[in-house]
Amino acid sequence: MQVRKLDTPDNAGNSHRVTLALDSQIAAHATSALSPVENDILNGTRFALAWRDDEVANFLDQTWIDGWLT
Numbered sequence: 001m002q003v004r005k006l007d008t009p010d011n012a013g014n015s016h017r018v019t020l021a022l023d024s025q026i027a028a029h030a031t032s033a034l035s036p037v038e039n040d041i042l043n044g045t046r047f048a049l050a051w052r053d054d055e056v057a058n059f060l061d062q063t064w065i066d067g068w069l070t
Contacts, residue, residue, distance in 0.1 A: 022049075 002019040009015050027035040036047055050056050059065060 004017045006015055006017060027037045
């Protein structure tokens, strides 16, 4: 993720620009749940960006995330 402050606000009044990059590569082995593997594709497993509180609460509670966000 990249957060950039704009020199001047844009026409909508936004003062910052955020860029989020997602890695869409397929992992060779299922060593963790960090990325999809070929079987996920073959089985039709669906992946989506987590955005609801109950989906991201455990992730955001990790100490390193708190330090990274501040």
